[in-house]
Amino acid sequence: MSVGLNHYLFLAAVLFVLGLYAVITKKNAVTVLMGIELILNAANINFVAFSRYTDTDMDGQVFAIFVIVTAAAAAAVALAIVLNLYERLKSINLDEADSLSG
Amino acid sequence: MQDIMFYMFAALTIASAGVMVFSRSVIYSAVGLLFTFFGVAGIYVLLAADFVAVAQVMIYVGGILVLLLFGVMLSQRVTGVNMRTETLQTVPAAIVAVGVLFILFRVISKTEWLVKAKTTFEPTTAKLGTLLMTDYLIPFEIVSVLLLGALIGAAFIARKG
Numbered sequence: 001m002s003v004g005l006n007h008y009l010f011l012a013a014v015l016f017v018l019g020l021y022a023v024i025t026k027k028n029a030v031t032v033l034m035g036i037e038l039i040l041n042a043a044n045i046n047f048v049a050f051s052r053y054t055d056t057d058m059d060g061q062v063f064a065i066f067v068i069v070t071a072a073a074a075a076a077v078a079l080a081i082v083l084n085l086y087e088r089l090k091s092i093n094l095d096e097a098d099s100l101s102g
Numbered sequence: 103m104q105d106i107m108f109y110m111f112a113a114l115t116i117a118s119a120g121v122m123v124f125s126r127s128v129i130y131s132a133v134g135l136l137f138t139f140f141g142v143a144g145i146y147v148l149l150a151a152d153f154v155a156v157a158q159v160m161i162y163v164g165g166i167l168v169l170l171l172f173g174v175m176l177s178q179r180v181t182g183v184n185m186r187t188e189t190l191q192t193v194p195a196a197i198v199a200v201g202v203l204f205i206l207f208r209v210i211s212k213t214e215w216l217v218k219a220k221t222t223f224e225p226t227t228a229k230l231g232t233l234l235m236t237d238y239l240i241p242f243e244i245v246s247v248l249l250l251g252a253l254i255g256a257a258f259i260a261r262k263g
Contacts, residue, residue: 013203017202019119024199030173038119041162045142048154053219068154068157070245079256085177
């Protein structure tokens, strides 16, 4: 069976679920961020695959580029927040950042 | 040939993503993520998206991954047990993940996609540039201002500390 659209969608689904699992289970803020990057990559594979396998021209690839740029912005802001969290708590475990929960 | 390449890149991507998710050490996770990004770049090449593949390697591997490693190095002791990441709620998370995976697989295989495959491999950079300067000009400008604001804001937040 030759590789078609479904194969790419299955691959993206597996990546998405792995990222979701990392986001739910990890305590470390940086690894949660890595899980988010996995999820964004899975979405990007879908964008590019649909751009290749349907008769829309290149729109999927343009969206993939926008997603990459937004991911870069998100990573920069998130790491600034992580550094501040470390300043305050001397730890970046997310379950210790609970001062809002009364 | 293309099929073999697809399975190789898919195996690389999923295996290294698995290393990233299931390893205990943050550094191992970062290395797994590195190979995941390279595998996804290979997938983009197979999908005839050469510019996106190069952008993936440059921005993710050269930018985001280095930022993540800086975040790791600046916020933990490099030698010692603090490099580990603990997990919690693994059983409910596994149930949710397997459920989502099942639903996604079912939806993907049941849907009749309107497939109209392109078979040629053409350079995409010129076309992408034209699209970014015509149809997608407004999103392009907005995302540039977003990136500028995010980077200035990140530098400001991190400096005040």
